[in-house]
Amino acid sequence: MSAFFVHKEAVTQWIRHLARSNTVYFPQRAGQSGFRFKPVKETTEIQFDRYQPTLAPPGKKLAPAEEPLFRYRKQGDAAPELVPILDQSPRILAGVRPCDLKGIHLMDRANREGHGDPHYLTRRTHTILIAHDCLQPCDDSCFCDAVGSLGWRDNADLFLTSLEDHILIEVRTGPGETLIQGMNFPVCTDVAAVKSRAEAQRAQPFGRQFHADLARIPAIIASQWQAPVWEKQVERCFSCGSCNLVCPTCYCFDVHDDFDLTDPNAGQRTRTWDGCMLPQFAEVAGGHNFRPNPAARQRHRVKRKFEYLTERFAEGSFCTGCGRCGRQCTTDIDIFNIVNDLIDHAEANS
Amino acid sequence: MSATPHASDPAIDPALYLPRMARILEVTPLTAREKYFKVELPEPLGHRPGQFVMLSLLGVGEAPISISCGPRADNMLEMVIRDAGSLTHVLHGLKPGQQVGVRGPFGSGFNLDDFYGKQVLCVVGGLGLVPMRSLIQPILAQLDRFASLTIISGCRSPAEELYRDEVRAWERLGQETGKVRVIRLVDRTQNLPWDGQVGLVTAPLSSLPIDPAQTVVALCGPPVMYKFVLLELTARGLSHAQIFVDLERRMKCGVGKCGHCQINHVYCCQEGPVFRFDQIAHLPEALQ
Ligand SMILES: Cc1cc2nc3c(=O)[nH]c(=O)nc-3n(C[C@H](O)[C@H](O)[C@H](O)COP(=O)(O)OP(=O)(O)OC[C@H]3O[C@@H](n4cnc5c(N)ncnc54)[C@H](O)[C@@H]3O)c2cc1C
Ligand code: SF4
Ligand code: SF4
Ligand code: FES
Numbered sequence: 001m002s003a004f005f006v007h008k009e010a011v012t013q014w015i016r017h018l019a020r021s022n023t024v025y026f027p028q029r030a031g032q033s034g035f036r037f038k039p040v041k042e043t044t045e046i047q048f049d050r051y052q053p054t055l056a057p058p059g060k061k062l063a064p065a066e067e068p069l070f071r072y073r074k075q076g077d078a079a080p081e082l083v084p085i086l087d088q089s090p091r092i093l094a095g096v097r098p099c100d101l102k103g104i105h106l107m108d109r110a111n112r113e114g115h116g117d118p119h120y121l122t123r124r125t126h127t128i129l130i131a132h133d134c135l136q137p138c139d140d141s142c143f144c145d146a147v148g149s150l151g152w153r154d155n156a157d158l159f160l161t162s163l164e165d166h167i168l169i170e171v172r173t174g175p176g177e178t179l180i181q182g183m184n185f186p187v188c189t190d191v192a193a194v195k196s197r198a199e200a201q202r203a204q205p206f207g208r209q210f211h212a213d214l215a216r217i218p219a220i221i222a223s224q225w226q227a228p229v230w231e232k233q234v235e236r237c238f239s240c241g242s243c244n245l246v247c248p249t250c251y252c253f254d255v256h257d258d259f260d261l262t263d264p265n266a267g268q269r270t271r272t273w274d275g276c277m278l279p280q281f282a283e284v285a286g287g288h289n290f291r292p293n294p295a296a297r298q299r300h301r302v303k304r305k306f307e308y309l310t311e312r313f314a315e316g317s318f319c320t321g322c323g324r325c326g327r328q329c330t331t332d333i334d335i336f337n338i339v340n341d342l343i344d345h346a347e348a349n350s
Numbered sequence: 351m352s353a354t355p356h357a358s359d360p361a362i363d364p365a366l367y368l369p370r371m372a373r374i375l376e377v378t379p380l381t382a383r384e385k386y387f388k389v390e391l392p393e394p395l396g397h398r399p400g401q402f403v404m405l406s407l408l409g410v411g412e413a414p415i416s417i418s419c420g421p422r423a424d425n426m427l428e429m430v431i432r433d434a435g436s437l438t439h440v441l442h443g444l445k446p447g448q449q450v451g452v453r454g455p456f457g458s459g460f461n462l463d464d465f466y467g468k469q470v471l472c473v474v475g476g477l478g479l480v481p482m483r484s485l486i487q488p489i490l491a492q493l494d495r496f497a498s499l500t501i502i503s504g505c506r507s508p509a510e511e512l513y514r515d516e517v518r519a520w521e522r523l524g525q526e527t528g529k530v531r532v533i534r535l536v537d538r539t540q541n542l543p544w545d546g547q548v549g550l551v552t553a554p555l556s557s558l559p560i561d562p563a564q565t566v567v568a569l570c571g572p573p574v575m576y577k578f579v580l581l582e583l584t585a586r587g588l589s590h591a592q593i594f595v596d597l598e599r600r601m602k603c604g605v606g607k608c609g610h611c612q613i614n615h616v617y618c619c620q621e622g623p624v625f626r627f628d629q630i631a632h633l634p635e636a637l638q
């Protein structure tokens with residue numbers, strides 16, 4: 001498909017232009033704490049260079065913390081009226097980094113498997129992704145290269161690469177194409193040359209690396225069910241679930257009903273994020289808890305990212321290496337270190 | 351310019367979380383904590399033994415509940431519900447004529463093909479009798495297709511016994527046909543009248559007159575029960591491939607999405623809740 005090589009100032013104008021007739025989210029500085037994906041306004045600073053991973057990943061716009069599944073109205077003895085709530089409002093997520101782009105790809109896989117989740121998939125259909133490559137690691141916490149997210153571009157509608165004061169815009173889908181229609185951007189005549197110049201600027205090695213090849217990690221972790229690493233790594237864990245909340249590939253949920261305060265016959269069934277690190281996540285009636293302690297829960301979280309879902313979907317990893325869980329944990333528990341500890345422990349005992 | 355969306359996704363199932371409404375026909379207390387419900391759906395449920403539904407009340411909530419009746423051509427669904435929390439408590443207050451929401455059937459269930467021609471052994475503890483009845487009913491309905499049926503059913507005390515009359519009817523059928531054996535046990539009689547045995551469901555296993563090579567077992571009960579029953583069965587020479595277990599996990603969706611029901615990498619609501627034991631015996635979380 002087509003590609004354009006555009007001055008950064010023109011790209012900024014284009015994003016603002018898109019935001020006049022669409023909801024466009026772009027990572028914007030929010031206080032001291034870092035960046036958040038927020039709707040672009042006329043005054044929004046659009047810059048691609050100074051970026052730290054946002055607090056919440058952009059994929060959460062497709063699965064909000066709380067969302068109605070359906071509304072109901074009881075009608076006496078007759079069948080109640082049930083109306084599924086599917087969000088068809090269009091949105092553009094711009095400035096999405098490869099790790100988060102991969103995160104959305106993984107969420108697509110999970111939500112399309114078996115019974116396709118109508119709420120996620122409807123939003124996904126109405127979402128266009130403008131991704132942007134990373135030539136330098138965001139900070140010391142990320143490890144996207146180690147899990148194969150760096151350079152991920154499969155599900156981008158448009159993929160952008162910054163090179164000095166220009167940006168290479170690669171069009172990858174029809175919906176992506178419509179976004180640049182009428183812009184008269186200068187066509188890039190030698191995409192390969194631009195890319196190789198950008199590639200030459202990419203940091204080497206790129207961020208933190210595991211002590212073993214990614215392909216070996218599922219088997220290594222599978223062999224470490226009883227490892228002391230689990231206990232050691234959660235000594236300080238509060239079971240607060242923050243690591244689940246910020247993860248681009250955590251999608252577990254809880255469901256509850258609310259009735260309208262003004263009309264007890266009407267209301268909605270709502271789902272909210274849940275997290276496998278929370279103590280009651282696997283508790284059943286009668287009080288039996290299938291993962292009663294933090295070590296068992298942490299093991300489950302790590303195995304979901306690096307073994308269970310990875311193997312179920314034949315993806316290299318269900319952790320995108322975004323580093324958010326490590327960044328957010330108030331007690332500095334970092335999944336990267338857990339995995340490396342497991343690798344070291346396995347090597348030492350083999 | 352406004353963005354054009356991607357092509358509509360054929361995987362989207364708009365009604366995935368919408369319940370069908372069913373009308374309550376009968377509510378009967380079985381014990382102080384459990385009530386039997388018979389409800390009528392708009393069309394047949396079309397289930398297999400061992401499957402479950404997500405049962406809900408609008409404005410209150412939704413929970414996984416076992417299907418307690420065998421496959422049937424009419425629109426009826428039978429369940430037994432223990433008053434265990436917010437939703438189940440409100441359910442206990444419902445009367446015939448009122449409506450409940452039903453999604454499903456969900457899960458693997460039992461496949462009768464695995465049981466035809468065999469000496470079937472059902473081992474149940476407590477509420478486990480509720481889903482097991484959905485297997486026992488179709489076996490009794492075509493008894494000539496099975497070598498025999500043995501039911502070992504235990505509960506804590508005589509006051510907690512479920513389906514009292516029906517279980518005794520099974521017992522009488524056994525006396526008439528010689529093909530059905532029912533062993534009823536309680537942990538303790540608690541000074542109540544009791545016409546069965548006292549002890550755990552594991553007790554009768556060692557001396558049970560079965561041919562291990564011809565036996566297939568279905569197992570459903572509280573988590574603690576499985577380990578001990580499996581030990582006894584293994585001691586009798588049964589392999590894990592001859593044993594089907596019905597497992598319980600927290601479940602919030604029934605459709606493989608909410609993540610609550612995972613047993614290691616396995617989704618209990620999808621691949622389970624009934625498993626041939628050799629297929630999950632290696633999972634460390636299976637019998638915790
Ligand atoms: C496959 C399956 C079949 C079941 N069959 C039956 C049945 O036939 N009859 C019956 O009475 N019960 C059955 N249960 C248990 C039943 O689902 C719970 O008792 C019910 O969810 C409690 O809901 P509540 O709103 O009344 O309780 P709550 O007020 O929500 O909580 C009360 C207790 O129930 C536990 N609990 C909450 N939600 C769930 C959940 N989704 N799954 C499991 N436990 C939960 C809580 O940890 C707490 O200990 C089954 C469970 C499963 C997984
Ligand atoms: S954020 Fe840290 S303390 Fe909180 S549950 Fe996760 S690992 Fe434990
Ligand atoms: S597990 Fe941590 S590093 Fe991996 S994707 Fe989730 S939040 Fe990012
Ligand atoms: S019950 Fe939700 S994934 Fe199984």
